[in-house]
Amino acid sequence: MSARELHFINVTLPLRDERGLFELKAVGGRWTSIVPQETVLSGDGSFVPMSALAGEMSRLKAAGRIDLKGFMMLPGFVDAHMHLDKAYSLSQVGNASGTLLEAIANYGAAAPSFSKEEIRGRIRKAALRALSYGTTTIRTHLDFRLRSGIEVAFRTIYAALEVREELKGIVDMQLFPMCPYDRLTTAEQDAIEEALRLGMDGMGGAPHLSETPESDIDRIFATAARWGKPIDLHADESDDPSKQTVAYIVEKAMEYGYGGKVTVDHLCSLSAMDTRRAEEIIGRMKAAGLSAVTLPPVNMYLQGRGDSGLIRRGTTRIRELLDAQVPLAVASDNIQDPFHPFGQGDLLKIGLVTAYAAHMGSSADLRTLLRMMTEVPAGILGLTGYGITEGHSADFVLIDALRADDLFTELPVGRTVYKQGRPLYTSVQQSAWGLDELDRTEEQAQ
Numbered sequence: 001m002s003a004r005e006l007h008f009i010n011v012t013l014p015l016r017d018e019r020g021l022f023e024l025k026a027v028g029g030r031w032t033s034i035v036p037q038e039t040v041l042s043g044d045g046s047f048v049p050m051s052a053l054a055g056e057m058s059r060l061k062a063a064g065r066i067d068l069k070g071f072m073m074l075p076g077f078v079d080a081h082m083h084l085d086k087a088y089s090l091s092q093v094g095n096a097s098g099t100l101l102e103a104i105a106n107y108g109a110a111a112p113s114f115s116k117e118e119i120r121g122r123i124r125k126a127a128l129r130a131l132s133y134g135t136t137t138i139r140t141h142l143d144f145r146l147r148s149g150i151e152v153a154f155r156t157i158y159a160a161l162e163v164r165e166e167l168k169g170i171v172d173m174q175l176f177p178m179c180p181y182d183r184l185t186t187a188e189q190d191a192i193e194e195a196l197r198l199g200m201d202g203m204g205g206a207p208h209l210s211e212t213p214e215s216d217i218d219r220i221f222a223t224a225a226r227w228g229k230p231i232d233l234h235a236d237e238s239d240d241p242s243k244q245t246v247a248y249i250v251e252k253a254m255e256y257g258y259g260g261k262v263t264v265d266h267l268c269s270l271s272a273m274d275t276r277r278a279e280e281i282i283g284r285m286k287a288a289g290l291s292a293v294t295l296p297p298v299n300m301y302l303q304g305r306g307d308s309g310l311i312r313r314g315t316t317r318i319r320e321l322l323d324a325q326v327p328l329a330v331a332s333d334n335i336q337d338p339f340h341p342f343g344q345g346d347l348l349k350i351g352l353v354t355a356y357a358a359h360m361g362s363s364a365d366l367r368t369l370l371r372m373m374t375e376v377p378a379g380i381l382g383l384t385g386y387g388i389t390e391g392h393s394a395d396f397v398l399i400d401a402l403r404a405d406d407l408f409t410e411l412p413v414g415r416t417v418y419k420q421g422r423p424l425y426t427s428v429q430q431s432a433w434g435l436d437e438l439d440r441t442e443e444q445a446q
């Protein structure tokens with residue numbers, strides 16, 4: 001990593017203050033100065049406009065003084081819930097019914113045929129694609145299919161560990177194995193402990209799918225506490241209002257004093273159950289210190305498959321969780337696999353779908369969504385030194401947008417991603433009309 005200085009002027013920092021511009025400096029990959037500007041700075045002739053650098057990686061690497069001309073800088077996006085190992089497997093694993101249960105069954109049947117090299121390639125591809133859209137930190141849930149055999153299960157573990165090491169300093173990755181459920185054997189429990197010993201960052205799973213959910217949750221908490229690891233569980237990903245494992249997770253979090261160390265994802269059944277019961281559970285989640293992740297694109301795709309007429313969309317009670325001040329992030333979940341045939345790892349697109357699903361269209365709502373893919377998931381993942389703050393790592397994304405509203409209304413193509421002060425990716429919007437008068441019309445409209 002170069003120790004050269006980065007110096008930006010005329011920067012918009014929407015997470016700090018959208019009303020003014022800022023001047024920023026970084027040395028050795030860390031922010032050293034962040035100062036509000038009283039006026040627009042013209043520089044001394046050595047500052048290069050970002051518009052002249054975007055899409056030109058060789059010039060970008062050489063540029064130390066950059067004028068953003070009012071465009072925005074954000075800390076690197078944080079994707080709190082992905083399945084990198086399953087990404088891009090759709091051509092091999094289909095899902096005719098489009099249901100969650102068929103996706104689980106079909107992927108489980110195919111899993112023994114995937115080599116470690118194939119899984120590693122999918123993880124790497126998905127992580128780098130997410131990076132290109134501005135994501136610099138990912139928590140990924142890993143298939144840990146012990147019922148298919150120890151060797152099959154550990155292919156994914158070893159593949160993920162290898163990619164995490166390969167991409168160190170490029171994309172930060174937290175690895176959470178999906179612990180098996182339904183009356184674990186001693187050998188399976190030993191395998192979970194071995195995965196933790198190898199370097200897994202926490203424990204995951206989907207106990208709502210189990211015939212013995214409470215005993216599975218007991219085991220997960222006992223193991224996590226013994227290893228001092230956080231817990232991140234798929235919870236109640238179902239249209240069935242009787243699925244309420246989150247209520248028991250809350251009890252265990254209180255019992256173990258695990259506030260701030262438990263995340264629950266999906267929570268689809270909260271929307272299906274009686275409002276009074278849902279509000280009671282949400283209140284207890286807040287009291288227990290639980291965090292949550294909502295995954296609207298995948299839930300909208302998978303849920304409501306048995307409905308006709310007015311079809312339930314599967315998203316959780318986003319507004320109610322926010323109103324209760326439960327830390328709530330948005331995340332990508334699955335990418336082009338049997339669980340979700342779409343997706344690219346672009347959190348701005350995830351945020352837009354969330355805005356549709358939760359009726360979040362005001363300027364305040366859009367800024368809430370922006371925090372749900374930056375500061376909130378950074379807190380959920382326990383990131384230290386996150387954000388555009390003096391002394392913190394210079395991990396950020398430059399976006400061709402002047403206001404936070406533009407992020408979701410325009411979904412800007414132009415993004416330039418830095419990690420520890422190094423430019424890693426840049427893209428630019430290029431367009432041309434076939435008639436001169438159309439070019440002039442577009443220029444006048446901008």
